[in-house]
């Protein structure tokens with residue numbers, strides 16, 4: 001047995017209860033002292049996607065972040081909270097998500113990961129050069145704090161995908177652009193990035209997860225009742241897939257990890273600590289809708305497939321406030337506002353669903369065309 005994943009049941013975010021659960025999950029891996037030594041700087045990397053209240057399940061719950069920060073402080077470490085969200089307005093985001101309150105209470109910094117530098121890795125199967133936040137790479141330790149959520153483009157966002165927050169600003173948009181065209185390419189980059197950043201510990205907040213049209217406010221909070229911890233985020237993701245009733249073939253990052261040999265993807269080789277897997281099963285979890293593949297080929301064929309076999313982003317007019325967030329984030333600039341309505345150039349849309357991710361009103365969703373529903 002190589003990888004170990006500890007699973008703990010947890011019904012709510014009561015701060016004292018969640019602290020006991022997180023502590024117990026980490027104890028099973030050797031305790032916080034196995035990951036943090038006195039005086040070390042520790043980046044706590046939550047999912048800070050958008051300025052949504054904790055109840056919306058868009059971001060890692062502040063009680064989980066607080067519990068981990070307290071453990072790090074008790075071990076003599078110097079924690080700081082950091083991420084590079086896709087949307088502007090970091091201060092507002094920190095306040096809305098309750099993360100600023102945690103930082104203030106514990107007297108620890110919360111920072112927007114800003115400056116990046118090139119990092120090279122030798123393994124030929126992985127991305128050789130990646131641009132990553134300097135602050136993340138310079139931290140003595142990294143504790144990855146993902147949220148259990150669906151993801152329109154990548155199926156789910158769990159431990160490996162959460163490290164994408166260590167890619168800064170404009171670089172992120174470029175990757176999203178490539179991701180729209182080739183999801184396996186994006187998954188390989190994510191796995192390469194995870195390998196380069198190499199978080200020491202991953203603790204997943206799956207107490208209230210998200211199903212449906214995640215990862216933004218279009219998704220629906222779902223009580224999953226689990227906290228998971230591991231030093232191997234690939235193994236952790238593999239275990240969560242099992243709990244939700246999905247297969248490794250459905251998840252691009254697990255396929256990419258298998259290809260490159262990063263982390264443990266074989267369930268039979270993962271040691272589970274805690275109750276057996278069956279205890280945590282989430283029945284009828286709603287995965288994101290089929291989105292199809294963006295095709296290559298002659299323009300006419302490409303247009304036909306795009307229109308009939310891929311999901312188009314579309315706003316619900318009764319919810320849309322014309323805030324322009326989707327317009328500003330779109331990497332191909334194909335959304336505009338005309339006569340107080342959004343207008344899309346679907347022929348040029350690469351189906352990256354960044355617009356779905358950032359919509360604060362849950363108004364934007366991928367909509368499956370009839371043909372995709374029948375044939376997909």
Ligand code: SF4
Nearest residue numbers: 330349350352353355
């Ligand atoms: S419209 Fe949405 S899905 Fe299409 S390219 Fe722009 S952000 Fe991506």
Ligand code: SF4
Nearest residue numbers: 320321323324326359
């Ligand atoms: S769809 Fe959402 S992000 Fe786009 S303008 Fe409307 S409210 Fe804003």
